[in-house]
Amino acid sequence: MERSWAIVFVVALVALAGCGGIFGDGPWPDDASAHPPGVSPSGLEDASSLSSAHNESLVDESYELTVNQEVTFIRDNRNVTTGSERVVTMADDGEFLVEARTHGSETVNETIWANGSTAYVRTEQDDEVQYDRRDASRFRSQLSGYSLLYEYLAAGEFDVTSVDRRDGRTFVTLQANEFSGGGIGTNFQTVQTYEARAVVDERGQIHELTVHIEGSQSGTPVVLDITLQLDTDGSADVSRPDWVDEARERNH
Known part of the structure; x- marks a missing residue:
């Protein structure tokens, strides 16, 4: 479970009690245009439509996406906690910066920067630094986090708990307290607790997602907590890292 961001990014959101009723605060x-894609008054109907709309709404947009994950499991008769944090900063001209860190028995720091078709990667582990050059499209397709969003949205039975109007926009809050049996694939063999909350606007942008799961894998109890936060207010500032010149020299 201790993998670098380059692997975790593609394959890998506490508990919130209470219910505000089907229509919540509003x-x-x-107006059908104010309905988030895949969402009806009764709840989330199509996780694929919602996560795809989230992805499409961020094309050519400036934003910052923060994802934190923490996993607790038993190894050698003791509790082990590992985690990862990553921040994606996307400028409106397509330049992006990803800063990621895993922690636990091993610590890996990884930074990815691109302002065109080429991405440069700096990985630091055990006082060793490596540089790599890759196709930026490999990362661009995942920068919005939509596949991760789909994975966890599809895993829960989400109801609408509130509808709010703020700054001329509609925000719908979805909450799940039941596992649907899909979505999270082989991460868990059994799930005893699934609790999640998502805040989504009419375009399908998912501004917040929190998930708490308790289950097991190969007979070992596993607890997973994930939080996702999307900030689309203002213009994201992406600075070119100082190490890019060295990365270019080593991978020209």
Whole structure:
């Protein structure tokens, strides 16, 4: 479970109790354009439509996406906790920076920068630094986090708990307290607890997602907590890292 960001990014959101009722603080919008894709008054109907809309709404947009993950399991009769944090900063001109860190028995720091078709990667582990050059499209397709969002949205039975209007936009809060049996694939063989909350606007942008899962893998109890936060206010500032010149020299 202790893998570098380059692996975890593709394959790898506490507990929130209470329910505000089907319409929550405000009525379900009459205007169909204010309905988040894949969401109806009764809840989340299509996780694929919602996660795809989230991805499409961020094309050519400036944003910052923060994802934190923490996993606790038993190894050698003791609890072990590993985690990862990553921050994706996307400028409106397509330049991006990803800063990621895993922690636990091993610590890996990884930074990815690109301002065109080429991405440069700096990986630091055990006082060893490596540089790599890759196709930026390999990362661009995942920068919005939509596949991770789909994985966890598809795993829960989400109901609408509130509908709010703020700054001329509609925000729908979805909450799940039941595992649907899909979505999270082989991460868990059994799931005893699945609790999640998502805040999504009419375009399908998922601004917040928190998930708490308790289950087991190969007979070992596993607890997973994930939080995702999307910030689309203002213009994201991406600075070219000082190490890029060295990375270019080593991988020209």
